[in-house]
Amino acid sequence: MTGKDDSIQLINNHLDRKNYMYWSYVMKNFLRGKNMVSYVTGTKAKPSVPQAENFDLLIDAWETDNSKVITWINNSVTQSIGMQLAKYDTTNEVWNLLEILYTQSNFAKQYQLECDIRALQHNDQSIQDFYAAMSDLWDQLAQTESKELTDFEPYIVRREEKHLVQFLMALHSDFEGLRGTILHRSPVP
Incomplete structure (x- = not known):
C-alpha cells in the first residue's frame, strides 16, 4: 500500500488581510500536526554541507517538505496574497513576509x-x-x-x-x- 500524498491538502481558514492572528494560529497547529512547523520557524534549515553523508537525499527531502508547506500556505491565502509569495523559495521567507505584512499592533x-x-x-x-x-x-x-x-x-x-x-x-x-x-x-x- 502506498502512502497518501497530502501535498495538496487544503486549510479551510483563508488569510484575508484581516485575520492574520487567527490564521497563523490555525496554520501553526496544522503544521505541528504534520511535524513541519520547523520550516516556518526556520529551525529546519536547508542542508548546506555538501560533504555530509547522503547530502543529495537530505536536499531532496528538505526541498520536498519545504514545497509542501509552501503549497499548504498558498492554498490557505487569497490569490492576491499568494501572488506576492511567488518570489520566495523558502517557507521561512514566506512566513516572515506574511507576518510583516499582516501583523498589526x-x-x-x-x-x-x-x-x-x-x-x-x-x-x-x-x-x-x-x-x-x-x-x-x-x-x-x-x-x-x-x-x-x-x-x-x-x-x-x-x-x-x-x-x-x-x-x-x-x-x-x-x-x-x-x-x-x-x-x-x-x-x-
Missing part, C-alpha cells in the same frame, strides 16, 4: 475589531448566523487581551456583559420586545 487590531463589531448589524441574517459573525469578532478581540486580564474573573464577567449589550444593540428592530425583556432581567443572562 494590538492597539490597532483592537481598534479595527471594535469598529467591525459596532458596524455589524443583524439585518436579514438568521440569529445563528448573526451571532456566529459577532462571536468570531469577539474571539479575535479576546486574542489581543493580556494573560492578566483573561485570568481575572471580574474582567471576564464584565466582558461577557459587554458582549450581550453589543449583541442586543445590533439586533434587528423586530426583536425590540425580546431586547427589553432581556435588559430588564435580573440576573442578566
